[in-house]
Amino acid sequence: MYAELKQKILAASADLGIDKIGFTTAAPFTEMAASLQAQKAAGHTSGFEHQVLAERLYPDKIFEQPQSIIAIALAYPSKIQQQVPRNRKQRRGNFARASWGEDYHFILRDKMQQLVAFIKANTATEARFKPMVDTGELSDVAVAQRAGLGFIGRNGLLITEEFGSFVYLGEIITNIPFAPDTPVENQCGTCTRCVDYCPPQALLGDGRLNAQRCLSYQTQTKGAMAEEFRPLIRSVIYGCDICQLVCPFNRGKDEHRHTRMEPKIEEATPVLQSMLTLSNKEFKQRFGRLAGSWRGKKPLQRNAIIALANVKDRTAVPILLEVIENDPRPMIRATAVWAVAMLARHNEAQLKTFLREHQGKENDPEVQQALLAAITKLSTSVANDQS
Numbered sequence: 001m002y003a004e005l006k007q008k009i010l011a012a013s014a015d016l017g018i019d020k021i022g023f024t025t026a027a028p029f030t031e032m033a034a035s036l037q038a039q040k041a042a043g044h045t046s047g048f049e050h051q052v053l054a055e056r057l058y059p060d061k062i063f064e065q066p067q068s069i070i071a072i073a074l075a076y077p078s079k080i081q082q083q084v085p086r087n088r089k090q091r092r093g094n095f096a097r098a099s100w101g102e103d104y105h106f107i108l109r110d111k112m113q114q115l116v117a118f119i120k121a122n123t124a125t126e127a128r129f130k131p132m133v134d135t136g137e138l139s140d141v142a143v144a145q146r147a148g149l150g151f152i153g154r155n156g157l158l159i160t161e162e163f164g165s166f167v168y169l170g171e172i173i174t175n176i177p178f179a180p181d182t183p184v185e186n187q188c189g190t191c192t193r194c195v196d197y198c199p200p201q202a203l204l205g206d207g208r209l210n211a212q213r214c215l216s217y218q219t220q221t222k223g224a225m226a227e228e229f230r231p232l233i234r235s236v237i238y239g240c241d242i243c244q245l246v247c248p249f250n251r252g253k254d255e256h257r258h259t260r261m262e263p264k265i266e267e268a269t270p271v272l273q274s275m276l277t278l279s280n281k282e283f284k285q286r287f288g289r290l291a292g293s294w295r296g297k298k299p300l301q302r303n304a305i306i307a308l309a310n311v312k313d314r315t316a317v318p319i320l321l322e323v324i325e326n327d328p329r330p331m332i333r334a335t336a337v338w339a340v341a342m343l344a345r346h347n348e349a350q351l352k353t354f355l356r357e358h359q360g361k362e363n364d365p366e367v368q369q370a371l372l373a374a375i376t377k378l379s380t381s382v383a384n385d386q387s
């Protein structure tokens with residue numbers, strides 16, 4: 001009876017703009033329990049995961065009498081189609097691909113709502129549904145893998161045959177007992193490229209990662225970024241795509257199936273200096289619709305300051321000095337002090353004088369510490385220059 005409905009869903013999903021769909025049982029994800037527990041105990045989690053372990057493992061803890069789970073994937077672009085303007089005095093930063101176009105949570109929620117409406121219209125059963133994407137209880141990659149959408153690579157991501165890992169995932173728990181599809185086994189073979197190329201060596205090698213070391217996580221924290229990670233983010237101010245870009249399964253994959261996912265240049269690759277003095281209103285207007293704005297403007301501004309130092313944009317020094325003098329947030333001032341020291345040439349005595357004068361005005365211990373480190377750095381480079 002439900003085999004026919006499943007066939008109808010498969011046919012309709014393409015019309016709804018769902019790029020891949022699969023079905024699995026609502027059985028517990030017990031095989032993940034040990035890994036989830038061990039990762040938490042080792043301090044390898046980010047804190048962004050759903051925190052109640054039992055609800056991650058047992059679908060019946062979050063849905064009354066679940067019978068199956070429908071998993072969906074939507075493919076997103078990996079290349080910007082327009083020419084990004086290049087200007088040495090207006091260096092640009094980048095958002096990772098998962099933050100291109102409109103926030104994917106909205107797009108997937110809409111698709112799942114349409115799918116639910118279609119199923120309701122095509123069944124006489126008292127059908128119930130619980131859709132989720134990213135912020136739900138379940139592990140999206142584990143559901144997708146079991147539903148046959150693809151395999152989980154050494155980079156921890158779900159890799160599909162058609163679109164590589166450049167897919168967003170969502171799932172719908174239901175009381176309809178759809179027949180499950182066949183899970184896809186790991187196909188990494190002897191490849192270890194993602195593990196080898198991950199700049200902070202965050203990947204453990206078996207599909208798990210130390211999220212605390214992952215640059216994607218590091219760009220999303222609200223406090224100061226540890227100095228170890230600052231040069232590693234280069235010009236990326238949100239997320240990280242390296243373990244996807246080096247993956248052979250992503251070679252040549254660049255899908256443009258959803259207009260809402262198309263990146264706009266000024267959003268996806270903003271001029272870094274233009275980000276430093278944004279008001280809250282301007283920030284919301286420019287970046288509010290991106291997935292990467294979910295933590296607010298402070299982490300992105302911190303990352304933009306770090307990126308300016310990384311790309312060696314010396315034209316940014318005046319605006320950074322303004323930030324040090326006027327920005328009310330100590331973490332932002334401290335990061336700007338660090339960036340100024342990174343951008344100073346050996347003999348920029350003027351900058352040292354500015355920083356020394358600012359020491360007298362600064363009340364915050366975090367900024368005082370950054371000032372001391374910056375002045376020491378500049379003094380050492382001057383001494384080295386003269387020797």
Ligand code: B12
Pocket residue numbers: 032035036039040044045046048049050096097098133134135136137138139140141142145152155156157158159165166167168169170186206207208209211214216217220238239240241243
């Ligand atoms: C928290 C989180 C993060 C954290 C931690 C990531 C992580 N791997 O744990 C941070 C902020 C670092 C992050 C980064 C990114 N994320 Co994220 N993230 C999540 C979130 C919310 C939960 C992940 C989770 O549960 N981790 C649990 C920890 C403890 O994982 P673990 O025990 O190591 O478990 C892993 C293994 O056990 C393995 N596993 C589980 N079952 C099985 C079964 C088999 C057979 C095998 C081999 C392995 C295996 O996979 C598990 C997850 O990696 C999911 C959405 C969701 N609700 O699932 C999105 C999600 C995983 N993220 C996503 C994306 C796109 C990213 C980024 C690419 C974004 C970017 N460009 O910066 C990076 C990639 C980093 C990476 N290599 O993982 C997508 C992935 C899509 C895909 N194709 O797989 C998801 C699914 C969101 C979505 N709905 O589309 N993310």
Ligand code: SF4
Pocket residue numbers: 155197198199200201202203209213214215216239240241242243244
């Ligand atoms: S997203 Fe970047 S930092 Fe995180 S695991 Fe992948 S390559 Fe490493």
Ligand code: SF4
Pocket residue numbers: 153154155156187188191192193194195243246247248249
């Ligand atoms: S880069 Fe290699 S090891 Fe990593 S996920 Fe892709 S195929 Fe697997």
